[in-house]
Amino acid sequence: MAKHTFNSQITWTGGRNTVGELHTGALDEKISVPLAMDGPGLGTNPDEMLLGAASTCYTITLAAMLERNAIALEALQVNSESSVDVSRGIFTYEKITHHVLLKLPADADEIKARKLAERAEQACMISRAIQGNVQLETLITIEKNH
Incomplete structure (x- = not known):
């Protein structure tokens, strides 16, 4: 069985409101608590990175599924948002919603494309x-050229 290993390194030199450095793969980024959570808001943060991981995984998975099913893709846009409950001093990542726009050629199988867009969420390893x-939600809009 083949396995892939991913690595990250973080340098952090203080308390909660420190700005650290994250190095993982092609990503070299400052990290800190976001402004919305009373932090310095520099670089990225775990909330954004989880959302980014979920949305990129969904996008790549869907593109691969469409390709394997010979459905031509003119454009794919995924706009994702997350909600985090910060009440009672406990941070809870509640929901990720993907707003998916598939642009297909006129002769594309729209029904099959929609089914694949719905199934891509379950096929994505980050979603799993x-x-x-x-909570995961996917809202799909399909446009076809005529």
Whole structure:
């Protein structure tokens, strides 16, 4: 069985409101608590990175599924948002919603493309990793050229 290993390194030199450095793969980024959570708001943060991981995984998974099913894709846009409950001093990542816009040629199988867009969420490894802990929603719009 083949396995892939991913690594990250973080340098952090203080308390909660420190600005650290994250190095993982092609990503070299400052990290800190976001302004919305009373932090310095420099670089990225775990909330944005989880949303980014979920949305990129969904996008790549859907593109691969469309390709394997010979459905031509003119454009794919995924706009994702998350909600985090910060009440009572406990931070809870509640929900991720993907707003998906598929642009297909006129002769594309729209029904099959929609089914694949719905199934891509379950096929994505990041979605599977957080399933049961974070609510996932996918809202799909399909446009076809005529």
